[in-house]
Amino acid sequence: xxxxxxxxxxxxxxxxxxxxxxxxxxxxxxxxxxxxxxxxxxxxxxxxxxxxxxxxxxxxxxxxxxxxxxxxxxxxxxxxxxxxxxxxxxxxxxxxxxxxxxxxxxxxxxxxxxxxxxxxxxxxxxxxxxxxxxxxxxxxxxxxxxxxxxxxxxxxxxxxxxxxxxxxxxxxxxxxxxxxxxxxxxxxxxxxxxxxxxxxxxxxxxxxxxxxxxxxxxxxxxxx
Numbered sequence: 001x002x003x004x005x006x007x008x009x010x011x012x013x014x015x016x017x018x019x020x021x022x023x024x025x026x027x028x029x030x031x032x033x034x035x036x037x038x039x040x041x042x043x044x045x046x047x048x049x050x051x052x053x054x055x056x057x058x059x060x061x062x063x064x065x066x067x068x069x070x071x072x073x074x075x076x077x078x079x080x081x082x083x084x085x086x087x088x089x090x091x092x093x094x095x096x097x098x099x100x101x102x103x104x105x106x107x108x109x110x111x112x113x114x115x116x117x118x119x120x121x122x123x124x125x126x127x128x129x130x131x132x133x134x135x136x137x138x139x140x141x142x143x144x145x146x147x148x149x150x151x152x153x154x155x156x157x158x159x160x161x162x163x164x165x166x167x168x169x170x171x172x173x174x175x176x177x178x179x180x181x182x183x184x185x186x187x188x189x190x191x192x193x194x195x196x197x198x199x200x201x202x203x204x205x206x207x208x209x210x211x212x213x214x215x216x217x218x219x220x221x222x223x224x
Contacts, residue, residue: 033061037069039084040215040222045071048218049080049184049211074187082182082211084219089175096158099172103160106147115139150209155216161209166201169212173220180219182211 036042042057051057051073057080060070068085089095106114122135145164152159156173171178185207188200201208 031063033063033067035061037061037071037084038067039069039086040219042071044218044222045082045215048214049082049182051080051184077186078184079187080184082184082215083180084215085179087177087179089177092175095172095175095177099158099160099170099177102177103149103162103170104147105149108146111146152209152213155213156220159213159216161212163205163209167205167208167212169209169216171216171220173223176223178216178219180212180216181208182215183208184211 037059038061042059045051045057046055052075055073058072062068062070066085066087068083071080071082073080087098089098118139119136122132122139125132127135147162147164149160149162149170152161152169152171155169156171156178159169159171162168162170166181166183169178169180171180183204185204188197190196
């Protein structure tokens with residue numbers, strides 16, 4: 001018998017948040033790799049965003065459950081922040097299944113159900129009180145808002161954009177899954193508190209989405 005949609009979504013969110021919690025514990029195992037990003041050259045990033053000819057892009061490469069490259073550049077007025085993360089699965093089917101699980105939209109009700117399931121698991125896990133408190137705080141933060149993914153056409157084999165927070169484009173190409181965020185434009189002005197930062201993210205959402213798509217196409221072109 002198929003699982004009811006609401007429960008399926010809650011289980012999907014539960015799986016996602018369990019992975020999120022595990023990633024927090026595994027952060028100490030992160031390996032910082034030196035040298036150019038293996039996924040895309042700095043020059044290609046510069047061309048994608050139309051940076052000045054003399055721009056020097058800073059970047060950080062991290063190996064942790066895949067490979068991620070972060071790029072940054074700024075002057076007095078403009079700012080570039082971008083990140084590309086690659087996870088390679090063992091097969092196309094495994095990648096397609098992982099893509100579907102991790103890009104499922106979730107309502108507030110779905111998230112609340114998933115959070116309750118995870119809290120119950122946390123209580124039964126046998127972890128010490130400080131670990132439980134940290135886990136519950138992470139669960140609460142991750143389930144506070146609904147998750148809304150939008151289908152994106154003509155990028156990879158399939159792609160969806162998570163419009164929440166900074167905005168993440170998830171792209172599957174064969175057995176590879178890419179997670180990409182990007183913003184190039186005016187720096188945030190005025191107050192830097194959380195309320196204004198969230199509003200700034202909302203105001204630049206369309207721009208971030210389009211720029212993430214452009215960077216994704218450049219990354220896929222570099223991978224050919």
